[in-house]
Amino acid sequence: MQLSFGGLKAVDGATLEVEPGKITALIGPNGAGKTSLFNVVTGFYKADGGAISFDGGSIMGRRPHSIAKRGLVRTFQLTKSLGRMSVLENMMVAAPGQAGEKVFAAWVVPWMINRQEKENHRKAIELLELFNLIDKKDDYAATLSGGQRKLLELARALMMEPKMILLDEPMAGINPTLGARLLEHVGELRDRGMTFVLVEHDMDVVMRVSEHVIVMANGKVITQGSADEVRQNQEVIDAYLGTGGGAVDEALDEVFEEDARG
């Protein structure tokens, strides 16, 4: 896959595959092209070249909403809550296949909308309970803390009943308790067959939850494998430290931590 902004090649021939039903982590130094890759895969940026297929069909060049409808849903690095809507509305709006989203449907088939709304309401409440956001359901989303917004974004994504979720730095700016809860949910959902890809800088998190790690640098995939394999890989160390990094593990951890802070 390829993407450039003017002369800058943000994604430069990165090729990767994600296994269904697993948690894959996408790591790499800042500017490696991870978020750009997410944006291309989800249709927010147009790739200059390459191919993307998802669930047996090409999604190359499709628009963001149509990709999301197919079951490939993303979250954002900077959370995008719908601030002046209630937490419950945030959830309800995400439900797929709503008849009432067609203009004039409210004039023509109100009973159909009512029925769907009831069902979606039940689902939303269930998810909000699961994510401990139920007490906040009538509050404006803008009043939530950063961590709660991350939870809301994941819960909202689940309203869409996706097959695969791309999480862009789910742990950034979230307190450890909420973070741990978020990861728990991700783990449980994976056990129920959902696929996750996460961009993450916190190496503890990456090592703990992901079954597969893909490392990017300068718009390319430089290596992939299990967390431990990647940790030992010379190329990864070079990418993070420049060539000739000394005491490998120690230095790596230091850089990762710095990255997480930055």
Place this chain on the structure above:
Amino acid sequence: MIAYFQTVLITAGIFALLAQGLNLHRGYTGLLNFGHVAFFAIGSYTMAIMIVTFEFGLLISFIAAMLAATIFGIVVALPAIRLRTDYLAIVTITIGEIFRLVIQSGPGVTELTRGPRGIRGYSNEFFFLREDLGLGFLDPQMYLLVIVWAAVIVVGLLLFLLLRSPWGRVLKGIREDEDAMRALGKNVTSYKIQSFAIGAAIAGLAGVLFAMDIGSLSPVAYLPLITFQAWTIMMLGGMGTHLGPIIGSIIFWSIFNGTLFIPDSIVTGAEAAYLRQIGVGALIMLIIIVRPQGILGSREEMVLDK
């Protein structure tokens, strides 16, 4: 005194409709439309041309006027919708002015619009119709008032139903964050066009009724001032509220026409005309300072950022 209330309520009703359309654009969808007067004008002119030049019936001309505004709304939306916030505002304000200049002096167009000379004689059938509607006991002004407010109520109810449905919820979501809505599988472009089209149609209807009220059309009746009056009304009543445009419009026009009560010995009629404009400016400033969320708006929503 009765005449004052009639005048105020007719104009207020017409502008309530106009502001309803704008409220759909700005208050619910977050689209900064500063060219609203163009939809208003296209409603007036389409109806007048259909009746006077092509001699169609009243009903068909009414429908054609709203349809023309809808289509124009879509045509404007297509290029404009890719722009966000201030950029959209600049493009729409330009479109509004271009449109007015075209009906005033566009080659070929003036054969239909009669340029600055304007169109008259289109409103007879509308006023004759009151006998058939069983409203013969009303004088023409009262009859117009009844029709205008019937339209305000019907449009208000229909909009209320739409906006509290999931469709309206999607619009609000787009107002809050359109990228988030894309990520949630909503075709944002399509919704923006729908919002633009429906808001334009309502403005077109307002334009038709406005034309009936003023009795003769000319381009000077469609200055950008109209757009800003609609904005003031929307802000005064409360953006993104169901009744805001209606309440805002009544208050706005009561104040605007209130200069009538100033005796001639203090302010002459000509001076009062300027006084009104100053009053509008002062009103806008007052809203922003004292109650930026408008009369019905929520303070909490106002202070929350996205």
